[in-house]
Amino acid sequence: MSGEGKVVCVTGASGYIASWLVKQLLQLGYTVKATVRDPNDPKKTEHLLALDGAKERLEIFKASLLEEGSFDAAIDACDGVFHTASPVLLSSNVSQADVVDPALKGTLNVLRTCAKVPSIRRVVLTSSDAAVLSNGKPLTPDVTVDETWFSDPNFCEKSKLWYRLGKTLAEEAAWKFSEENRINMVAINPGMVLGPLLQPTLNASVKPILNLVKGVKIPCETYSWVDVRDVAKAHIQAFENLTACGRYCLAERVANHFGIFKILRGLYPELNPPEEYTEEKASEPTHRVSKERAQSLGITYIPLELSLKDTIESLKEKNFIIA
């Protein structure tokens, strides 16, 4: 097993993506030092402690992004760090301080600790496509977004896109700090993440799928979509593959919410379409996201249809949808 004898830290381990990352790391034989804000909250820890291998190789630490030195104990003596912790608050009525400070100051807090630990071979940063494509350039069907794209903090700030601003500033600062402190860092930039949930609570990126199934009116926005299991796998490949470097965009497909509903109705014909749904809008052409670098990491992508099916079945199992 590739992780045998290796110790890694996962920050924000109770989250949607990080839970899958911890699961896959344990499956590969890694010892995982997992950070959560409240180790006494069973909603944050029970699903992790129930994973195969957890009893033998999972240790939980308390750490908070805005507390200087908070991650020292969890990162000490590690071979690698996966920094996923960051508030995922996608709605427009959150304050700048709620998302930007923990994303930016928190990332630097974690990296400052990493810089003091000589055993660390690589840091994998969970960035986002929010740090890639928020630059005001029109995303027309002839456009292919790739890793050379960077979001523009001024554009994010003017447009009050606080989550995107936080992720953009955090990734920018992380590259600068890593270069200055000779930290070997790789960034993962997923689109909107879906797929089955391990944690008991509903996370922000799966919520729109639940809304579509429940017939809640949502704006028909366009996103790139990727399965949480592929996102976790890409993090591990980025750590293990010695030649991995730079950024990796992750997107199986780009689709608007009506396009997602169209696939959902193919799987569950009884679903009622959302208000203002039209077949024409559902099939509207979109921009693309380059798959080349993700493929070089060995990511072949779970098809969106299967991700959607597994998302719905998981939401049913956890009683978010009453079948």
Ligand SMILES: NC(=O)c1ccc[n+]([C@@H]2O[C@H](COP(=O)([O-])OP(=O)(O)OC[C@H]3O[C@@H](n4cnc5c(N)ncnc54)[C@H](OP(=O)(O)O)[C@@H]3O)[C@@H](O)[C@H]2O)c1
């Ligand atoms: N889901 C997506 O579509 C998507 C797409 C691209 C990138 N990402 C990135 O992936 C990462 C994980 O996202 P997710 O979707 O898995 O979200 P999630 O389920 O909401 O998990 C976020 C994690 O961050 C932790 N966190 C938030 N604020 C914190 C603070 N002040 N101190 C310490 N920990 C804090 C949370 O800890 P607690 O459990 O203690 O609350 C939680 O474990 C984030 O960096 C996000 O930006 C997500």
